[in-house]
Amino acid sequence: MLDQTAVSQIKATLRKSIENNEVAGASFMVIKDGEEIFYHEDGLADRETGRPVERNTIFRLYSMTKPVTATAVMILLERGEIDLFDPVSQYLPGFKNQHAEANGGLVPVEREMNIHDLLDMTCGLVYGGTNAAGQATEALFREIGERLLGEAPLGTVEAMNKLGEGPLAFQPGTSWAYGTSADVLGAIVEVVSGMRFGEFLQKEIFGPLGMKDTGFWLPEEKRGRLVKTYASEQGGMSLFTGNHLGIIHQMDREPAFESGGAGLVSTIDDAAKFTTMLLNQGSLDGIRILRPRTVQYLTSGTLNDRQQPAFDAWHTMSGHSYGNLMRVVTDTKITGILASPGEYGWDGWLGAYFGNFPQEGLTILLMIQKKDAGTTPLTRKLRNIVMSTL
Template sequence: MKPFLLSVAALVITVPAVAQPGPSRATAAASPAVPIDKARIDRALAAMVSSGRAVGVSALVWKDGREVYSGIAGEADREANRPMRRDTLAQIYSMTKPVTGVALMKLWEQGRFGLDDPLARYLPEFSQTRVFAGLDASGKPILRAPDRPILIRDILRHTAGFGYGAGDDHPGREWAMLEPLNPDHDLAEFGRRLAKVPLLADPGRRWSYSAAVDVQALLVEKLTGIPFERYVREQIFVPLGMTETAWTQPEDRYPRLAAMYEKGAGGKLQRASEKEQRGLNFNPDRKLTMGGAGLVSSVDDYMQFARMLLNNGSLDGVSILKPSTVKLMATDQLDPLVTERSWLSSKGNGGFGIDFFVRTGQPRDARENRGALGEYFWDGRASTLFWVDPVNKITAVFLVQVIPFDGTLHRDLRRAVYGDDYLGPKGD
């Protein structure tokens, strides 16, 4: 049987740093306890479905080294009358990004590159990348050399200046013409094409969600000489026992894949196109394995990855990263001078580490997601989510298949886990 393939080319609609230390032991000890109220979480999941915001949802929560909650509500496929189950598979889109970050940081631990090395030292095509500086009097684009090279640190924290899809400006039109993330291109061709798309800003000047994580995947291939997909499978998925997480799934698993739903007229959910059901770039002959998207996973499988992070880089005797590397990834890497941050502030009171949002302060108002200082997380285009909370020793995985991104689902789940009034520690 032919495999089915799931990938994504445009994630700019996902709406969903150096360094401030994480909470001290004294601070963590002062944090109020977080009792897990199973009935409250059950009600939250059921309300997501009954309100019409989701067709089916699944959540899994671990705390203090054990499973403390598992729940489902609704249907994986409404039209087929197929219920949501614990083993349901889902497209996780940008929750692929932290996996890619871990893959690359394993090489950093081996001394294969430095965070402040110029990217062009390893990927020379980026030595010629230019910055879009506006239009001249005749309406022609002004392109100039960046004021400093793109550093590897920049591709880890979305400060390289890359874009993430077609747009109305000159870089967006160049992207549309060059199609870097076309699935017919392998990662090497992706890199050659992306390097020709002008940067939106000088490196290090602004936070802009981008194709940088796909560049991370390309860098993994360049440094190892191993196809990125195979490297991740051998170095992360197999050691962690993640048997159902992959870019390429066997066709016999397809009946377990949750259907994708999108908001139609009046906000009502309707079944998305068949193209969306198997990924925006479903193509049996696809060459591209994205670093920024494309994985399919189950709630238990992705929890293995999340638990590894909560356990400071290891799980069940298997070491994936050093504790110091996990701490680095979960520390805000954005210089305070980086004040242009697009929609990042909508994620909460915090900054950005290495492929994670990082909370640096308590929730500022009642509308913000509940969470603890020092937590880190990321989500996906279809409204999926995971987070790691070292203070309370909690990690959670949430699967749903709703586009466009609906942050109200995350708000309700977090309030169900933490309680409406939870603010967590203030920090040092």
Template sequence: MKKVLLPLLALLIVCSCKEEPKGKAPEKVIIHNKIITTTAKARIDSVLNAFVQSGNIAGASALIFENGEEVYYNAFGYADIALEKPMQRNTIVQIYSMTKPITGTALMTLFEQGKFKLDDPLSKYIPEFENMTVYAGVDENGKMKTEPLKREISIRDLTRHTAGFPNRDDIPGLSKLFRKADAMNRENTLTQMAEKMAKVPLWFQPGAQWEYGPSVDVQALLVERISGIPYDEYVQQHVLSPLSMDETRYFIPKKDRDRFSKLYIRKGEGELVKDTTTYSNYTAHWPLTRGGSGLTSTLDDYMRFAQMLVHQGSLDSVQVLQPETVKLMATNHLPDSVTKRSWLPSKGQVGFGIDFAVRVAPPKTPNENNGVVGEFYWDGAASTLFWVDPVNQLTAVLFVQLFPYDQIGLHKQFRDAVYGPYPF
């Protein structure tokens, strides 16, 4: 008889050997093949070290849990090249858009309390957005044209990036107007941000297309309005403190700044220049506590957030969200009618849930990002990355501090190292 080789992620069905009561079928135990093997660890080490040695990143660190246990940690290179300060486990980094899933989690705690419905109009809670208009191009004289809303922005639009807020520099007339509004000035409060945003027409009709933008910053104000508590206080009380994420903050106190990584801008192959503009974002208290970016964190802190998600909303006997809420967040909310999806398809076979990309199909080619159907994840502008793989009970956090966002294929190679060669 020929032997049959099982694929890497196949399930092994094992029947219990103990005697069972009459009439009862033997119990079946489903065992997943281990993902992070000795070979996988060697692959990950090789990939991260090679990027550092190439001079295309200053430093990198990664932490992976599988089945609730730490299975991989390592760090390479520097958090500060000039001082030869090594990248370490407790290095603090700028996570940029990895702030977004934390904001979404804070918002969904209010959803669980019945404070709002996803299809409620945004203006019900933030009336500043009640009388919006929609961009309709420019006339022959270059004057911007607008049209009425077909429907109002919903909260669901905010959570899946279909609200219509402009977020590009090349929209004739509209981009200039949005820049002039200066809504994201860190001296603004969240309310002032919304007032300024509301004076600018939407780029497209709500629900018409997917376009990344300031929707999650508006979610922060939504949390503030519904709860009656300043956003930074609410997220601290309901997400960060319950999860003991003590080093995930908008402000880094002086005593911890020696652990704050520098951020580097890649100018070319092996050429890095230290960023000099973002440091003060985190060393002073600013009025604008953005929901879409602005937090700093450490590997272990962010892993606690990821572990809460893979354990369906709870960690260490603390329930942050209910399992059905996590499932809702990790479900694709983009209908087929949303065909314009900007750069989202570059992430692979994904849709978008509530502040997460959601993998809906396996990779079609070796050039696509590796991942398992059901995975949900996001990344940050400084090339950080995390994902939650419920199928394999695996969570991964990758920290680097690199601008522009991953132009070197780091995320692709890191995923390949974790899961193995395609098809995995």
């Protein structure tokens, strides 16, 4: 259990953040050795109606979807259905004959992008930017967005084949950039499994783990639990309702494009089932999702010496490396937070966050819903309080 001083500090820190209009509301959970030792909720899920954040409030995960996608890939790996050095074009022909940026122009790739490149984001795919790769990616997401609610929306595999036709920011394997690789991985899972990505996740992960409120959309009876999203503005917060990265914000229909990089919604309890499964070496309550050796590989990936400098430019990720769609702590002396060697996790665009700490048998989960959030100062403050008690 956390001592009373730490509990009071956590509650006061979260309350101050709400009063300062940094977040509208939040859920925060700490799990130790598989047992919940702390849970707290505060603030509003809907400021307009006064609906509070509750334990079963549903949050958009955005990039906290990525570790789920990496887990799906590992399921295929340990069954012998894929090889991480398979070229992406083996599954998605749009990735054949790619070109990469070099010296202001485009040149043929020196080798094909493979699944391993996608998992480590060393493939040359990006989310946006002024370069050719970024502009092509933004154009694709505009097309996905324009067709999102129409009669002919782009599906997962179709969209990713189109992505493959655009240029890469660099030669596969030579650097690192945060980008769309998890979306491509979702499409590969779809091709290999012969079922829609969401069906695969439900059959292989969500169903077995009892994650009953996790998926790519919400039936009508659950939509009243979906949290509203807010954006910071001078002196306050404003409601945000826009679709982003091909995600239908209202989550009110089954999407054609199931984004392995950003598409899931979940509750804090569902997320805890997934993170506890990983920390428990692949099983939860007698249900095995992955074998222990596979989990160890999944959660310990790092970049090589050629790739790491590009990741080091992300200054709040000092002391970390990256692998299998997650951050991994490599040097606690320079992290800028109280950290643990080998801890891993990820966050999302709207602020969903998890960290697993294998040495301590600890999980920290935070759910907020704020535009452009990622890992916020509030996130770091709360985890520092917890880590200081260990």
